[in-house]
Amino acid sequence: MLIDSYRHKGMRKSLVRTVQEKGIKDERVLQALEQVPRHYFFDKAFLEQAYQDKAFPIGEGQTISQPYTVAYQTELLQVKPTDKVLEIGTGSGYQCSILLQLTPTVFTIEYNEPLYHKAQKQFALMGLKPQAFLGDGSEGLPQHAPFDKILVTAGAPVIPKSLITQLKIGGMLVIPVGDAATQKMMRITRVGEEEFTKEEFDNFKFVPLLGKQGWQ
C-alpha cells in the first residue's frame, strides 16, 4: 500500500526548497515536485534516501535521477498543458510522473525489460496513465511522432537525428550530450522544417543512452 504521510510531505517541501535554492524558478515544476511522492519509487529499506537531493540505484545498473536534475531538465522543456511529450529512459517512472503533472499526454520508452515492467507496476499502483513502451528510445517513437517536447534522461554521444526529426515545428528536445564522464545539457528547438537552434547549459553525469543512436 502506498502511504504519503505528513512527514513525507514535509520532507518533500524541504526538497523543493533545496532545488529552489539551487536555481529552479518555474512554479509549475516546483509544484510538480511537491506533488509527486518520490518515496513511492524506493524500496522500503531506502525510504529515508528518497528526499535527499541525490540520484539513487534502481537496479539493472541504472538510477533514479537526482531531483535537482529532474527539475532542471523539466524546467528547460517548458511543458505546456496541451503538449505531447516523449520521455526516453523511463527508469523508475519518477520523471514521467513529474511530466504527467504538467500535461496528460506523456509517452515514455525504456530499453531495459525488467525496469520497464517495474515502472508499469508503479504507474498502475499510482493510477497514472502514460503511454509506456519497451524498446530503443534512441530512435524515438516514430509511430507516435511528432512531439511537442522530447526529454532524454540518459547521456548520449551525439544528438540522435531521429529525435530532432520527430519534433513538431517549434518543438524542443532536451538531452545531455558528451562522453562517458560528463555531458552538457542541450536544448534543440526545431524552428523550421530543416532548421534547428541549439542552446548549451550546465554539465551533468548521466548513465549512458544505449541503442542504435546511443552508445553501442
Ligand code: SAM
Ligand atoms: N527517468 C528515469 C527516472 O525518473 O527514474 C531515470 C532514468 S536513468 C538515469 C536512464 C534510463 O534510460 C535507464 O532506465 C536506462 O535503462 C534507460 N535507457 C538507456 N538507453 C535507452 C534507450 N536507448 N532507450 C530507452 N531507454 C534507455
